[in-house]
Amino acid sequence: xxxxxxxxxxxxxxxxxxxxxxxxxxQDFDLLGITTVNGNVELKLTTxxxxxxxxxxxxxxxxxxxxxxxxxxxxxxxxxxxQSTGIMTAYTKNDIRCIPRREGMRTGAEMHGDHLPLPxxxxxxxxxxxxxxxxxTLLEAEDHSITLIPVGPLTNIAVAMRADPRxxxxxxxxxLMGGGYLVNSRTPAAEFNIWADPEAxxxxxxxxxxxxxxxxDATHSAYITTExxxxxxxxxxxxxxxxxxxILGRIKGYVNRDRDMSQYDGAPIHDALAVCAVLHPxxxxxVIECNCHVDISGGYAYGxxxxxxxxxxxxxxxxxxxxxxxxxxxxxxxxxxxxxxxADK
Ligand code: RIB
Ligand code: CA
Numbered sequence: 013x014x015x016x017x018x019x020x021x022x023x024x025x026x027x028x029x030x031x032x033x034x035x036x037x038x039q040d041f042d043l044l045g046i047t048t049v050n051g052n053v054e055l056k057l058t059t060x061x062x063x064x065x066x067x068x069x070x071x072x073x074x075x076x077x078x079x080x081x082x083x084x085x086x087x088x089x090x091x092x093x094x095q096s097t098g099i100m101t102a103y104t105k106n107d108i109r110c111i112p113r114r115e116g117m118r119t120g121a122e123m124h125g126d127h128l129p130l131p132x133x134x135x136x137x138x139x140x141x142x143x144x145x146x147x148x149t150l151l152e153a154e155d156h157s158i159t160l161i162p163v164g165p166l167t168n169i170a171v172a173m174r175a176d177p178r179x180x181x182x183x184x185x186x187x188l189m190g191g192g193y194l195v196n197s198r199t200p201a202a203e204f205n206i207w208a209d210p211e212a213x214x215x216x217x218x219x220x221x222x223x224x225x226x227x228x229d230a231t232h233s234a235y236i237t238t239e240x241x242x243x244x245x246x247x248x249x250x251x252x253x254x255x256x257x258x259i260l261g262r263i264k265g266y267v268n269r270d271r272d273m274s275q276y277d278g279a280p281i282h283d284a285l286a287v288c289a290v291l292h293p294x295x296x297x298x299v300i301e302c303n304c305h306v307d308i309s310g311g312y313a314y315g316x317x318x319x320x321x322x323x324x325x326x327x328x329x330x331x332x333x334x335x336x337x338x339x340x341x342x343x344x345x346x347x348x349x350x351x352x353x354x355a356d357k
Contacts, residue, residue, distance in 0.1 A: 015042035023051025023164025024061035031283035045076035047142035051164035055082035067133035080142030080168035084209035163283035170212035191317035195228035207315030234338035235278035298337035
């Protein structure tokens with residue numbers, strides 16, 4: 013069976029790191045490259061973290077890392093947005109975590125420290141902007157042949173689309189981690205990846221590409237537990253050890269913060285679920301097709317993924333698939349098998 017050609021776009025962070033390891037170890041992928049973007053932490057850190065993961069898995073000579081945009085399109089410029097004022101919306105008046113301009117948007121700091129707990133690396137990103145590399149790589153490809161898996165803010169993808177719209181014809185699918193319907197995170201209305209660059213997300217949504225959202229509704233339903241993390245640790249490889257300790261660290265962060273996850277003794281591993289869904293769409297168990305827009309008005313719902321679920325005869329065309337649930341066991345078994353198979357090599 014031909015391998016799935018993929019490009020990962022990451023803001024590495026902890027769950028991005030697990031997603032990268034799955035994408036590198038899974039034999040069904042042809043990983044053309046990993047592009048990095050500002051998000052969980054600042055660009056220089058998301059890039060360094062990505063390089064550390066690639067090096068730690070001994071893939072430095074196989075996997076390209078390409079550095080992308082260090083700021084969202086406009087949200088840090090618009091005078092009324094939390095990204096520029098540093099003040100969160102009224103919903104979270106007491107949450108005035110300022111958002112430094114040229115620095116990461118800082119999701120829960122406890123979830124993503126600056127550097128991943130991995131050895132420093134001498135690996136470097138290739139000497140080219142991720143936007144240019146994306147355009148060049150896609151234009152060289154066959155039509156509809158490359159699957160993009162963005163698991164951070166969509167800045168790189170949006171800028172590449174604006175730079176050369178011809179790339180949309182080269183994209184087979186976009187399977188992105190982002191958005192939320194009944195589950196949100198960064199604000200009561202918005203999930204972090206979309207909220208960090210709402211205008212970029214809207215550009216991607218209007219691209220006409222085949223888009224599947226793997227939102228918080230799905231990733232939270234596919235949480236991984238402490239018990240499952242220990243099963244991964246028992247595989248005994250250094251990759252399994254890192255994945256297990258990363259999951260346990262995320263569980264600690266979520267259990268402190270989130271009532272649901274504390275009762276499950278688990279945590280969502282958002283980005284890895286998006287990678288799984290590329291090969292196993294059946295892991296997404298409740299998927300709706302709808303028209304989705306991102307609120308870019310800059311108010312309380314800034315960055316919200318607004319799903320039009322009305323069945324209007326003359327409604328806007330449906331522009332995405334949006335997963336509301338996922339199969340937790342299938343997701344875990346997929347990760348466990350990849351790590352076990354790589355252990356047997
Ligand atoms: O909301 C979850 C997303 O925000 C994940 O991609 C996580 O890595 C952060 O980027
Ligand atoms: Ca991410």
